[in-house]
Amino acid sequence: MEYIYGALLLHAAGKEVDEEKLKKVLEDAGVTPDEARLKSLVSSLKDVNIEDVIKHAAAAPVAAAPSQAPAKKEEKKEEKKEEKPEANEEDAMAGLSSLFG
Known part of the structure; x- marks a missing residue:
């Protein structure tokens, strides 16, 4: 990501994005640049109009954060589960005895 940020910084400053300048920006930021990644x-950016990319990226729709309503529903479900009366042992035994006649 540092490489992209460096290229965007150079573009915002009105400088040409080339290996020398990008390397200098990365070194000044404390990043040891990799020559292969720089090249x-x-x-890759040689034929890209960065202004157009930025404009289109800013216009991209952003997903809305999920509302808190589902969490409240889950809480209600848990409450309902807790409210159920437990079957007592006598009822359980009566049910078992009916299986065997």
Whole structure:
């Protein structure tokens, strides 16, 4: 991610995104740059209009956070389970005896 952030920082400053400048930004940020990653990113961004990408990314819909309503429903279900009366031992034995006649 640091490489992308560095490229975006260079773009925002109005500088050309090239290996030398990106390497300098990363080093100043305390990151040891990997030459292969630098070359790969710079070559990937060569034909990309960063302004258009930023505009389209900002317009992308964001998923809404789930509401708290489902959590309340779950609490109600748990309460209902707790409210059920437990079957006593005599009822259980009566049910078992009916199985065997």
